Amino acid sequence: MKRLMVTVVAGMGCGIAPSVFAQSSVTLYGIVDVGVSYASNVGGHAQAQEQSGIFNGNRFGFKGQEDLGGGLSAVFQLEDGFSANNGTFGQGTTGSTGSTAAAAVTRLFGRQAWVGIKSAWATVTLGRQYDFMYDLAPIAASNYATSYMHRPGTANALLGNDGSTTDLDRIGGARVDNSVKVSSAPLGGFSLGGIYGFGGQAGAFSNGGTQGAGAKYAQGNLQVAAAWTNLKEADASSSYRVYGGGARYQLGPVRLSGLYTNAEWTATGDRVDTVEFGAQYLITPAFSLAASYYYSKPNNEAKNVILKGTRNQVGVVADYAFSKATDVYLACDYQRAKHGYAAQIYSLSPTDATTNHQSVIALGVQHFF
Template sequence: MKQLVMGLSAAAGCLLATSAFAQSSVTLYGIIDVGVQYASNAGGHAQTQETSGMFNGNRFGLRGDEDLGSNWHALFQLENGFNGNNGTFGQGTSASGSTAAVTRLFGRMAWVGLKSPWATLSLGRQYDFMYDFAPIAVSNYVGSFMHRPGTANALLGNNGSTADLDRVGGARVDNSAKLTSTAVGGFTLGALYGFGGQAGAFSNGTTQSFGLKYQHGGLLANAVWTNLKESNALSSYRTYGAGARYQFGPMRVSALYTNSTWTATGDRVDTIEFGAQYLITPAFSVAAGYFYSKPNDEKKNVILQGTRNQVGFTTTYSLSKATSVYATVDYQRAKHGYTAQIYTLSPANTDHQTMVGVGLQHFF
C-alpha cells in the first residue's frame, strides 16, 4: 500500500511539474478606426467621405504563447486587416510571385515561431525590419496620411503590403524566416530572408532584411537595410534608413531618414521627416509632423516624380484606456509643377492638397 501511495505521489509530482511549464495563452486583440475626411482637391473637386483607418489600420488578431520550459516558448500570430467602413478584407490581393487574385484571411500577419533565451525564430508572412521605423515615423504622430506617396506597387508588386516607397508603413514578406536576437545591453539584432520559391533559381524573387535596434530609457534608435530581388533577378528594390525617438517627460520627438533605390534605372528617393507629440494631460495630446521626399531625377524617376513637402497636425482625446477621438489636418505641396497626392487620397489637379479628418478608434 505504501508503495502504491508513493507511486501515485510521484506521478502527481510529474504532472504538476509538467503543468508548471506547459502554460499557454491565446489573446484576441484588435483596432477599429473609422472617421470622416474632407479633401480640398481630388481630381479637381472637393470630396467628403467616410473612411477606414485614418490613424491606425483596422485589424483583429490572435496571439499565442506556450511555455515549453527552460525559458523556451512556442509563439504564433495571426492578424487580419479589414476596412471598418464596409467590412471588406484589407489585404485581399495577389500573393507574392503570383498574378492570381487571392483572398487573404490573415493578410497582415500569419507566422509561427520559437523563442529561446537567445533569439526568436519565426516562419510565415511577416514584416521586414523597415517596419521597426513605424514608432519613429511621422505617421506615428499624425496618422496614416503622413505615409509616403503610394507609388511602390508598380515596382514591388501588390501582395497586400503597403505601397509606401520605403516600406516604413509595413511591407509584409511571404514565405519568410526571421531571426531576432534577445536584447543585450539595449541592442537587438535581426535578419530576415524571404524565399522566392523558383525552381532552379534560388535567389530570384527573394527578400533580405537586416536591422539593428538600440533602446534604453527614453531613447529608441534603429538602422535597417532591406533588398527585394525581382523575379527575374535582373534588378532589386533597395531601402535603408536610420532614425531615433526620444521621450522626456510629456514630450516625445523623433527624426528619420530613408533611401529607396531601384537598381534597374538608378532612380532613388531620399526622405527626411521630423515628428513631435506633447501630452497636455494624460488623456489629451497634440502632435505635429513634417515630411520631405526628393527624387534624384524628378522628370524620369519611376519611384516618385516631384519633390514633396508635407505637414500634419493631430489632436487626440482618450475617452478611456481603449477608446479615443481625434482630429487631423494635413497639407502637401509638390514642387516644379507636379500634382500633389496625400497618401490614400486621389491625386489633386494642382500642386497642393489639404485633408481634414475626424475619427473614432477603439482598441480591444
C-alpha cells in the same frame, strides 16, 4: 490597451509525469479606426467621405505563447486587416512582385501569419511577417499625425508587397511572404535581426527573394533603430532596395523624433530620399497635440518610377483619450509637390489633385481591444 485573455492550462492527470506540464495563452486583440474626411482637391473637386483606418490600420488578430520547458516557448501570431466602412478584408489578395504578376489569392490573415520558437537568446519565426523597416514605424511621422503622413507613390509594382502598403519606403507595413526571421533578445538595450524571404523558384533559389536586417537600441527614454531590405526581381534583372535610420526621445511630456530613409530601384537607378520629423506634447494625461513634417526628393524627377516630384507635407493632430482604449482625434494635413507634379496625400490615393497642392481634414475615433 485592453486585451481579452484566454488561458489554457494543461493539468497533470493521474499517472502523468510532472515534466509534461505546460502552460499556454492566446490573446485576442485589435483596433477599430474610422472617421470622416474632407479633401480640398481630389480629381479637381472637393470630396467628403467616410474613411477607414485614418490613424491606425484596422485589424484583429490572435497571438499566443506556450511554455515548452528548458527556457523555450512556442509563439504565433495571426492578424488580418479590414475596412470598418464595409467589413471587407484588408490586404485581401496578392499583388505584383516586380515584373511578375502573382495570381490573385484571397487572404484570411493578410497582415501577419507566422509561428516560431522563442528562447532567452533569440526568436525564430516562419511565415508572412514584417521586415525590419517596420521597426522604424514608431519613429516615423505617421506615428504622430496619422497615416496621411505615409508617402504616396507608384512603387507598388516594385515593392513585391503582395497586397500590403504602397508606401515607398515600406514603413507603412509591407510584409514578406515565405520568410524566416531571426530576432535577438535585447542585451543592454541592443537587439539585432535578419529576415530571408524565399523566392520559390525551382533552380533559382534567390530569384524573387527578400533579404533584410535591422538593429535597435532602446533604453530609458531613448529609442534608436536602423534597417535595410532588398527585394530581388523574379528574373534577377534588378532589385528594390530600402534602408533607413532614426531616433526617438521622450523628454517629460514631449516626444521628439527624426528619421531618414532611402528607396532605390536598381533597374533604372531611380531613388527617393526622405527626411521627416515628429513631435507630440501631452498637455494633460488625456489630451495631446502633435505635429509632423516630411520631405521626399526623387532623383530624375520627370522619369522616376518610384515617385514623381519633390514633396513637402505637414500634419497636425489633436487627440483626446476617453480611456486607455478609446480616443477621438482631429487631423489636418497639407502637401505641396514641386516642378509641376500633382499633389497626392497617401490615404487619398490613387486619385491625385489636379494642382500641386492638396489638403485634408479628418475627424475620427479609434478603439483598441
